[in-house]
Amino acid sequence: xxxxxxxxxxxxxxxxxxxxxxxxxxxxxxxxxxxxxxxxxxxxxxxxxxxxxxxxxxxxxxxxxxxxxxxxxxxxxxxxxxxxxxxxxxxxxxxxxxxxxxxxxxxxxxxxxxxxxxxxxxxxxxxxxxxxxxxxxxxxxxxxxxxxxxxxxxxxxxxxxxxxxxxxxxxxxxxxxxxxxxxxxxxxxxxxxxxxxxxxxxxxxxxxxxxxxxxxxxxxxxxxxxxxxxxxxxxxxxxxxxxxxxxxxxxxxxxxxxxxxxxxxxxxxxxxxxxxxxxxxxxxxxxxxxxxxxxxxxxxxxxxxxxxxxxxxxxxxxxxxxxxxxxxxxxxxxxxxxxxxxxxxxxxxxxxxxxxx
Numbered sequence: 001x002x003x004x005x006x007x008x009x010x011x012x013x014x015x016x017x018x019x020x021x022x023x024x025x026x027x028x029x030x031x032x033x034x035x036x037x038x039x040x041x042x043x044x045x046x047x048x049x050x051x052x053x054x055x056x057x058x059x060x061x062x063x064x065x066x067x068x069x070x071x072x073x074x075x076x077x078x079x080x081x082x083x084x085x086x087x088x089x090x091x092x093x094x095x096x097x098x099x100x101x102x103x104x105x106x107x108x109x110x111x112x113x114x115x116x117x118x119x120x121x122x123x124x125x126x127x128x129x130x131x132x133x134x135x136x137x138x139x140x141x142x143x144x145x146x147x148x149x150x151x152x153x154x155x156x157x158x159x160x161x162x163x164x165x166x167x168x169x170x171x172x173x174x175x176x177x178x179x180x181x182x183x184x185x186x187x188x189x190x191x192x193x194x195x196x197x198x199x200x201x202x203x204x205x206x207x208x209x210x211x212x213x214x215x216x217x218x219x220x221x222x223x224x225x226x227x228x229x230x231x232x233x234x235x236x237x238x239x240x241x242x243x244x245x246x247x248x249x250x251x252x253x254x255x256x257x258x259x260x261x262x263x264x265x266x267x268x269x270x271x272x273x274x275x276x277x278x279x280x281x282x283x284x285x286x287x288x289x290x291x292x293x294x295x296x297x298x299x300x301x302x303x304x305x306x307x308x309x310x311x312x313x314x315x316x317x318x319x320x321x322x323x324x325x326x327x328x329x330x331x332x333x334x335x336x337x338x339x340x341x342x343x344x345x346x347x348x349x350x351x352x353x354x355x356x357x
Contacts, residue, residue, distance in 0.1 A: 009119060013136035016040055022124050029117025033107060036125065041133025042104055049110030050205040051198055053103040053128050059202025063090055078126035097131040104134050105142055106204035112143050113158040146206050152213065154223070160209055163223045166190035171220040184211045188221055
C-alpha cells in the first residue's frame with residue numbers, strides 16, 4: 001500500500017499489516033513519532049510525547065546505566081538487544097515483553113491526542129522490541145478507549161496534557177495513598193505537565209494522566225480546566241493595533257504630542273518682516289518682566305507662529321536671544337542660514353526622545 005491510497009493513519013497501518021510489511025512509518029505533527037513494523041505487526045512506537053521502553057527500564061533503575069551500556073556494547077544490533085538482555089539474566093522475557101508492549105500503546109495514545117500530521121514510509125530501522133508485536137486494529141481500538149476514558153470536565157485528553165497541576169497544601173501528608181499516587185504527587189509543582197512527570201518517573205503518559213484525574217478528584221491537586229496553567233507567559237499582543245487598552249498603565253496609554261504641535265524655536269533669516277498681528281514692540285512689551293521659561297510655558301514664544309522674526313542692525317538682540325531660549329536655558333543663536341526647527345527633532349517642553357517617546 002502507498003501513502004496516497006490510505007485515507008488515514010489507521011487505514012495505512014491496516015493495509016501494511018495485510019501485506020506483511022516491514023519498515024517504519026514516520027508521522028509528522030505534534031508530537032509526531034515513528035512506528036516500527038515487522039511482518040505487518042507494530043513492534044515499537046517512538047515519540048517525543050511519551051517515554052520509550054528504554055526510558056521505562058533506565059529511569060527508575062530497573063537496569064542501571066553501566067549495565068545497559070555494557071549490554072549495548074556486547075550486542076550492537078538493537079533489534080536483537082532484547083534477546084541479549086534476557087539471556088544475560090538482566091530482565092525476564094515476560095517482563096521485557098510487557099514493558100515493550102505497554103510502550104507501544106502509550107506512545108500511540110500520546111500521538112493520537114496531538115494535532116494530526118502526514119506520514120511517510122521508510123526502510124526498517126533497528127529498535128528495542130520483544131514479542132510478536134501488536135495488530136493495528138487492536139492498537140486503534142485501545143487508543144480510542146483511552147481517549148474516551150480521559151475525556152472529562154477539562155475537555156479532551158489533549159487539554160489535560162497541557163495542564164500544569166499544583167498540589168494543595170499538606171497534600172503529601174494524606175494517609176492511605178497508594179505508592180503510585182504518592183510518587184506522582186511528589187512531582188507535581190505547578191510547572192510540570194503530565195508528559196514531564198512521565199519522563200521524570202519513567203512511567204507511561206496515560207497512567208500518569210489517569211492518576212492525576214484521581215488525585216484531583218480527592219482534592220489533592222488543583223488545575224485550571226480547559227487550558228494551560230495560570231501564570232504561563234502570554235505571547236499575544238497586549239493591545240491590538242489601533243486600539244487602546246482600558247486597563248493599561250497610565251505610562252503606556254497616552255501618546256506624546258505629534259511633532260507638528262511642538263513649539264518650534266525662532267530662527268534668524270535674511271530680509272525683514274515682523275510678527276503677524278502686531279508689532280515687535282508690543283510683543284517685547286508683553287514679555288517684559290517674564291523669564292524665558294515662563295514665556296515658553298505661556299505660549300508667547302513659538303506657539304504656532306511662523307519663524308520669520310528678524311534681528312535688524314542689532315536692535316532688540318537681547319530680547320530675541322531670550323525668546324530663542326528653550327527650557328534648558330540654551331540659546332538657539334547661530335549664523336545666518338541655520339536650519340529651521342521643522343528640519344530638526346524639536347520637541348515640546350518636558351518631552352524626551354524622538355517622535356512619540
